[in-house]
Amino acid sequence: MDMFWNIYSKRLLSSIRNKDQLIWIWAFPLIMATLFYFCLSSVSQSDNLESVPVGVVTDTAYEEDQMFNQVLEQVGSGEDAILKVTEYAQRDKADSALEKGDIDGYILIRENIPQLVVKQDGINQTILKSFLDRYVQTEGNIRSIMEKNPDYALDFEGIMGGDTLTEEISLSSQPYSPVVNFYYALIAMICMYGGMQGLTSITYLQGNLSALGARRMMAPLGRIRVIFYDLLASATVHIMSLLFLLFYITVILRVDFGDRLPLLVLTCLAGTILGVAFGTAISCLTKLGENMKVGILVSITMFCCFGAGMMVSGMKYIVDQHMPIISWLNPAARISDAFYCLYYFDDYQRYCQNIAVILAMAAGMFLLSAFSLRRQNYESI
Incomplete structure (x- = not known):
């Protein structure tokens, strides 16, 4: 020993x-x-997407489009909101906010069609573009439903978010970690x-x-x-x-x-x-x-x-x-x-x-x- x-x-x-x-x-x-x-x-932390800051020009054309108003209100509310909407009464104020980087883009209505204005390309800008494209594609169906059933509460967030019929589950009790x-x-x-x-x-x-x-x-x-x-x-x-x-x-x-x-x-x-x-x-x-x-x-x-x-x-x-x-x-x-x-x-x-x-x-x-x-x-x- x-x-x-x-x-x-x-x-x-x-x-x-x-x-x-x-x-x-x-x-x-x-x-x-x-x-x-x-x-x-x-x-x-990259999987935790934050709400995209976006502006909207609240001119006469916007006020007349009640359906788009409801869509923005629903997708821009709640803790898990897709968008963080800021209203601007005039377009020059929206341009100023975009130039300062306060928002990633802003939306204005022209000829009953929402248009997106951005300063540069990026992930958030792509999300905004996809959101508006999906809205334009489903606008006709949404209007038809609202005309036939004006009191029916549509889930605009679910429609714009693209809900699927599958559910993501984990085979482990531990959360996935990429690191x-x-x-x-x-x-x-x-x-x-x-x-x-x-x-x-x-x-x-x-x-x-x-x-x-x-x-x-x-x-x-x-x-x-x-x-x-x-x-x-x-x-x-x-x-x-x-x-x-x-x-x-x-x-x-x-x-x-x-x-x-x-x-x-x-x-x-x-x-x-x-x-x-x-x-x-x-x-x-x-x-x-x-x-x-x-x-x-x-x-x-x-x-x-x-x-x-x-x-x-x-x-x-x-x-x-x-x-x-x-x-x-x-x-x-x-x-x-x-x-x-x-x-x-x-x-x-x-x-x-x-x-x-x-x-x-x-x-x-x-x-x-x-x-x-x-x-x-x-x-x-």
Whole structure:
């Protein structure tokens, strides 16, 4: 136990004091999460359309068109109003408001036909144009109904909004979020960066790569035990960084990851094991210098994160559809998909499949590393 605590505690202190690892697994994730928050917060709010500010010239022609008056009154009232209507007695006042940007366009009646005046093209201007086009198309039917049944209360908002006979439902208890996948891919990337911990641990145990490794190889203790103690300390430091990142995203940035916090932590732990195993495999299976190994680790990690959808939205879905085998062999994609399953799926079948694949990958990498280390011998140290 004394030997375990001696190796374990020293490795903990070494990892915490490593400046490169402090940057990559502590500072860098927080910076990326913060950038995601500011860059993607507007995306999550883009589905909430606000009322379009529009003006109307209330001249004699407008006053005589009672039906259009009723339509504007109904679609411009209520909390979820399509339009925010402002009346102008004269056209020059409407032109002035349009020039200042107070409204996105204004409507005036000419020859019993509503006409739209805008300053520039845009989403709101397109909405206004579509609204007037739909009104003109349905005007005849509306007039016919009102002439035959003057007391009938027409739902102008429903008519102009284009109600359908289908109802949109969600297959999950969680609301759809277009941004959580980016955070999941970020956490998957940091899990893979646990490879730096594994790589450093193996480097410190190889006599041909460092003076420390030469001294440790001469110690009267079994190599497997030393490696196990060392990697356990490395995994401890890395899971601490992941839990801090998870705390920062969910508590400080207030990103909703659902209500399955224990399983989120379990997924981070599985991802940490895979990341550390990834680093040990690269360190054991290549004879390059430490800097070159780090370069290989970072390059492979970024490529995997690209396939997991961190850089391009929807990339993970594209890979799943066209190259499913590659997707299942992508460790970053499996980690992010495990988070995805916890957020959207009510059952645990696919989540368990992802965790099983993650642990199987980690076991395979550890076995390759152990086989490689057993074959390493030194003629002299």
